[in-house]
Amino acid sequence: DIVMTQSPDSLAVSLGERATINCKSSQSILYSSNNKDSLTWYQQKPGQPPKLLIHWASTRASGVPDRFSGSGSGTDFTLTISSLQAEDVAVYYCQQYYSIPLTFGGGTKVEIK
Amino acid sequence: QVQLQQSGPGLVKPSQTLSLTCAISGDSVSNNNAAWNWIRQSPSRGLEWLGRTYYRSKWYSDYAVSVQSRITINPDTSKNQFSLQLNSLTPEDTAVYYCAGGWAFDIWGQGTTVTVSS
Numbered sequence: 001d002i003v004m005t006q007s008p009d010s011l012a013v014s015l016g017e018r019a020t021i022n023c024k025s026s027q028s029i030l031y032s033s034n035n036k037d038s039l040t041w042y043q044q045k046p047g048q049p050p051k052l053l054i055h056w057a058s059t060r061a062s063g064v065p066d067r068f069s070g071s072g073s074g075t076d077f078t079l080t081i082s083s084l085q086a087e088d089v090a091v092y093y094c095q096q097y098y099s100i101p102l103t104f105g106g107g108t109k110v111e112i113k
Numbered sequence: 114q115v116q117l118q119q120s121g122p123g124l125v126k127p128s129q130t131l132s133l134t135c136a137i138s139g140d141s142v143s144n145n146n147a148a149w150n151w152i153r154q155s156p157s158r159g160l161e162w163l164g165r166t167y168y169r170s171k172w173y174s175d176y177a178v179s180v181q182s183r184i185t186i187n188p189d190t191s192k193n194q195f196s197l198q199l200n201s202l203t204p205e206d207t208a209v210y211y212c213a214g215g216w217a218f219d220i221w222g223q224g225t226t227v228t229v230s231s
Contacts, residue, residue, distance in 0.1 A: 040217040049211050049221035050160070061219060093160060097216055101177040102150075104160040 002026050002096050006105035012113040019081040021108045023094035028074060031098060038098035041070055041079045043090045044107075050093060054079065086112065115139040117212050117222040124228050131199040131229075135212030135222050142188045142195055143168045148216050151186060151197045153227075155208035166195055202229045 003026040013019045029038045037057040042050035052061045054070035057077055067082045081088055089112060094105040121133035135149070142149060148167040154160050164176035166186045176184050185198040199206065207229045214220040 042218075049213075049224050050218070051221075052215075052217060052219045055217040055219070095160075095218075100162075100175050101179075102162040104162070106159055 001101055002029065002099060002103050004094055004096055004103050004105040006092075006094060006108050008108060009106070010109040010111065012111045013081075013084045014113045015086065016083050017113075019084050019088070019110055021079040021092050021094075021110075023072075023077045023079070023105050025075045025077070025096055029096045029098035030074070037073055037077070038096055039070070039072075039077050040095045040097065041068075042093045042095065043088075044093065045090045053092075081110070084110070084112070115214060115220045117214060117220055119210075119212055119222040119225050121210075121225055121227075123226055124230065125202055126231050127203055127229055129202055131197070131202055131206070131210075131227060133197045133210055133212070133225055133227075134194055135196070136192070136194040137214070138193075140214065142193050143190055145169060147214060149186075149188070149195045150213045150215075150218060152211045152213055152218070153206075153208040154211070154224075157205075158208070161208075163197070163199075204229050 005024045007022045031038045039057040041054040043053050044050040053064050053068050058070040069080050071078050091107045091109050093107050116138045118136045125131050148165045150165040151163040164186045166174045183200045188195045209224045209226050211224050212222040
């Protein structure tokens with residue numbers, strides 16, 4: 001199984017400041033057919049299902065604000081919120097869809113400082 | 114706009130079978146480009162993918178090894194939905210269960226809180 005490791009477990013950021021979340025996969029998740037990494041980022045608020053933010057490591061899903069960006073390649077990936085807003089308080093998860101079983105990171109809780 | 118609507122019981126006794134259904138609107142369960150998944154979430158196990166079904170000229174299913182001996186995911190083309198059956202339940206199966214569509218899970222059902230208790 002591919003293990004997804006996120007860091008930190010939680011972080012507190014001031015409104016308008018940058019938040020950075022890291023995700024490391026235990027092996028390459030590069031899909032050779034399109035040369036893209038099979039990584040997604042989700043946002044989950046209490047009582048709601050996760051919401052897709054980013055797929056193929058850096059492609060924003062429809063309707064996702066451009067303050068959210070994904071980067072990285074190989075085994076190291078990053079989700080950046082460029083200017084934290086109050087509505088961004090949530091838990092964020094990375095997930096690989098390169099091979100089964102599909103696996104998630106443990107989550108990073110983002111709060112307002 | 115694709116939507117998924119889950120239905121099924123919230124309380125199941127140990128050793129019994131959990132049956133959940135996910136009704137699809139705005140897409141077809143037989144879509145050759147889609148995949149239909151079941152995922153659960155609990156404090157102890159986090160987000161755990163359980164399995165999926167998809168159609169590529171015929172039906173395929175993939176399952177997580179952790180539940181492979183106890184799980185069945187079936188499509189129902191007549192009702193445009195898919196289902197989860199999980200047998201031999203224990204309290205460790207207590208979780209919020211979600212259905213989700215896509216290879217990256219771009220559409221989610223609302224979630225069903227399932228408690229395994231006598």
